[in-house]
Structures are given as C-alpha cells and as structure tokens.
Amino acid sequence: xxxxxxxxxxxxxxxxxxxxxxxxxxxxxxxxxxxxxxxxxxxxxxxxxxxxxxxxxxxxxxxxxxxxxxxxxxxxxxxxxxxxxxxxxxxxxxxxxxxxxxxxxxxxxxxxxxxxxxxxxxxxxx
Numbered sequence: 001x002x003x004x005x006x007x008x009x010x011x012x013x014x015x016x017x018x019x020x021x022x023x024x025x026x027x028x029x030x031x032x033x034x035x036x037x038x039x040x041x042x043x044x045x046x047x048x049x050x051x052x053x054x055x056x057x058x059x060x061x062x063x064x065x066x067x068x069x070x071x072x073x074x075x076x077x078x079x080x081x082x083x084x085x086x087x088x089x090x091x092x093x094x095x096x097x098x099x100x101x102x103x104x105x106x107x108x109x110x111x112x113x114x115x116x117x118x119x120x121x122x123x124x125x126x
Contacts (some may be wrong), residue, residue: 025118031072031097039041039083039093048074050111051122060107069097073115077123087123089118091115 029041049062050070062070076083076090085093093114099105 009070019064022046025071029071031068031093033093034112039072039076041071045071047071060111065101065103066107066111069094069101069103072097074076077119079124081124087120088116090123091119 023046025041025043025045025047028043031039031041033054046064047070050064050066051074052060052062060066062098073090076085077087080086080090088117091112094115095108098111103111123124
C-alpha cells in the first residue's frame with residue numbers, strides 16, 4: 001500500500017519526447033509491500049511512467065491510476081537488483097500496487113503481462 005494519501009504524485013514533467021513522456025519525482029514515494037518491508041522511491045528519481053508505445057495510448061495512457069505503481073516499477077527495474085528484487089518480484093509488486101490503486105483487474109493483468117513479455121531488456125541486473 002502506498003503511504004501517501006494523494007492519488008497523484010508530485011513531480012515535474014521535464015521532457016516530452018518522440019518516444020514518450022518523462023518526469024522527475026519531487027517527493028519520495030513509499031510503498032509498503034508488507035509490515036516489515038517498505039520500498040522508497042527517492043526524490044529526484046526519473047521515470048517514463050508507464051512505458052506505453054504511443055500507438056496504444058487510446059487503450060492505456062502513460063499516466064492514470066497506475067502512475068504510482070508505474071513509477072515504483074521503473075524504480076525496481078532500475079535499482080531492484082541492488083536491493084535484492086528480481087525482475088519477477090518487481091512485476092508482481094507492480095500488479096499488486098495497480099490493483100490497490102484501483103486499476104481494474106483486466107488492465108492490471110494486461111500491463112503485468114506486457115512487462116513480463118517485453119520488459120526483460122529494461123531490467124538492470126546491477
């Protein structure tokens with residue numbers, strides 16, 4: 001569960017490029033995986049939100065109810081190996097976080113399987 005009461009994350013958009021939307025987190029985002037484990041995305045972390053190809057924007061946009069989970073997922077793909085998270089851990093946390101944020105199960109499942117099938121090259125193994 002996200003430890004913020006805001007639905008939307010404080011961040012600034014710093015680039016809108018041909019390949020999508022990019023932003024920088026202005027305040028840390030904390031996600032409680034369980035009582036003993038909280039993941040903290042630090043201030044200044046740069047994200048591309050949900051990495052959705054533009055051709056699919058009419059189905060799923062880069063920003064929505066899934067914004068915080070997408071930022072968390074980007075962080076876990078970037079730093080997760082150093083923190084002891086596998087790619088599968090990151091993807092499962094992404095799906096669970098989306099469901100907790102009110103993303104409908106079909107969309108959460110679609111996004112989960114998209115990162116499972118197409119995310120391997122983006123995971124930083126440290």
